[in-house]
Amino acid sequence: MPSRRSGEEAAPGPVWSEPGTLLEHVPVAVLGLDEKGRIHYWGPGAQDLFGYEAAEAIGRSAAVLFPRAGADGVDSAELLVERGLTLGYWRVRMTARHRDGAVFDCGLRVFPVTGAAGRSVVLGLASRSEELDRVKTNLAFLDALFETCPIGLVMLDEDLRYVHLNQALADMDGVPIEDHIGRRMEDIMITSDGGAYSGLLRAVADEGRPVISALVALRTPGHPDRDQIRSVSLFPLSRAVGTRPGVGGLLVDVTDREQALVEVAAGRQRLDLLHRAASRIGTTLDVEVTARELVDTVVAEFCDAAAVEVVDWMDEPEVFVPESPLRTRRIASGTTLPPPAPELVSGLTHVTYPPDSTIHTTLRTGRPICVPVDDDFVTRTVIHQARARLLIDSGLTCLLIAPLIARGTVQGIVMFGRSAARPAFSDQDLSLAAELASRAALCLDNARLYSRVQDIALTLQRALLPTALATGPTLRIAHRYLPGSHVTEVGGDWYDVTELPGGRIALVVGDVMGHGVPAAAAMGRLRITAKALARQNLDPGDLMAELDACAQEAGIELATCLYIRYDPGTGRALVANAGHPPPLVRRPDGTVLMVDDVLGVPLGVGGLPFGTTEIALHEGDLLALYTDGLVETRDQDIDEGVRALCDRLAALTETSGEPEALEEAADTVLAGLLPDAPTDDTVLVLAHVGRRPPVEPVR
Known part of the structure; x- marks a missing residue:
């Protein structure tokens, strides 16, 4: 057993601590006594506690260690043996004497141990009482400390x-x-x-x-x-x-x-949320994406549920009338609460609010409002009884409703909801919601205006592009127009096929630089002018010069155009090119010819003549006209793209003039060349060439 080290200083007080295990704190002496109270076993700890070596102690009466008799005159050693044998376990304090004569108070635990031969020995564990008291005091103090x-x-x-x-x-x-x-x-x-x-x-x-x-x-x-x-x-x-x-x-x-620190921490969190909102909201010009970004930013961190609704304006102008019902369309929502909260926020697309509702109040004042979810709010705001019950059962206890107003136009509302697990919205929360709603409203208005401009441009473009092209036994056509990405949805690509006097046919494809309404309007002007000039039977070079003059008068700075006049009677085709990608001719044997003999300057530049070149088209040839969106990408220049288009045309297995085969060929070419998300408009016109006898001039 470990013993107390010599030279160790006394404890400085009733409660103190020192390194080591419990036995290092409280040295324990182990000794054994026979039936007559003689020392039968002497452990190392006993030597340290009482000062006797084993040879000096073994065989002697334990009275040398415990000299005082009990109150009834019984010897202390005999008492230890008797109680140990009869009680089985006995705890007692006795006065003990060290070999040097020093007297100390000793705590003892005695119990019998029976050996293999059936002989019983009383084993004793002894420690200084003051050390036991100190440890017990420490433990009691620690228990009380942790509990109270x-x-x-x-x-x-x-x-x-x-x-x-x-x-x-x-x-x-x-x-x-x-x-x-x-x-x-x-x-x-x-x-x-x-x-x-x-x-x-x-x-x-x-x-x-x-x-x-x-x-x-x-x-x-x-x-x-x-x-x-x-x-x-x-x-x-x-x-x-x-x-x-x-x-x-x-x-x-x-x-x-430290309330000031709390306010600083809360303010920092609000600023962090606003910073994240500024970077996350409005990344696209899409109304629904913008609304979803707002919901994703606030749900969980700022609130337990959120919904964004935009106003469905039935008539122009977009004026909010407080005395009339308000109809909105819910375009984004989210919640972290269990059912029925998800059904509440996402189970309805169109919502109608009666006059004098809380929604009308916030839109009339232009300021956020915080309201409890109670019978008064539900009665004034929710029309349908089933939706009212969902709101009551959702777990939401308060709502913060903020108007979405930008440039004087009411866009809609955003609603933030909290459950009883969170505190009610504070004045600082209202200010934060107002800032979030203001930023979101501006982004929504930008997206809305952009969508409106896009709708106008799309309508204009679709009205100006041909819905059907002139076809016949001598020229069967498959045509495709594919808009680019959402950002560049409307461009200036155009194409046309026109029947001319004498059975000839004019094919034209062009591309006006830019996007949006201006590009669509310029495209329509050039297409209509080109059709009118073609019907005057002008030489392709002269037609291109007139078209160039028209572009300059209209302020069209840059546009490309390819014009081909084909005579099925002779098989001759005259080609004029104003800076456009060259036409391609696939022969029936799979050979692909690039017609790049003439390449004039783009329309709108002016000052230079336009030349023409003549090519021979044979029965079964496939003529391909296209715009640069098909052959030019950020990762590929136009020359590589044209070569890739040539390879695709050469690889076609079916090039007959049957409509189904021609349509399938157009789809095959586009699928092999266009990326999943093209960034530019694309036009492809495939013309299968036929022949007929020349028409005799009328005399």
């Missing part, structure tokens, strides 16, 4: 996981003690300090540096909406034999004292 101390106490292991904590800390966290054990401290004390607190914990565990009264701003899973400030003191735990390393801590809630 109002300060949070915690013990963490080397991985900073909870090993032990008191109820005061569990109450502070709002999490039961058993739910702490085994979890990391930073999982309970959630900070927004960029990892500074976690680094502080790790430094104490790894480097043994204590921390005194550090102020930490945090939230906990048990109180997710309550900002707290705690004074935290941390210290490394003893690494004595039999103990595990780790960190101990004392935590005091000083939120009331």
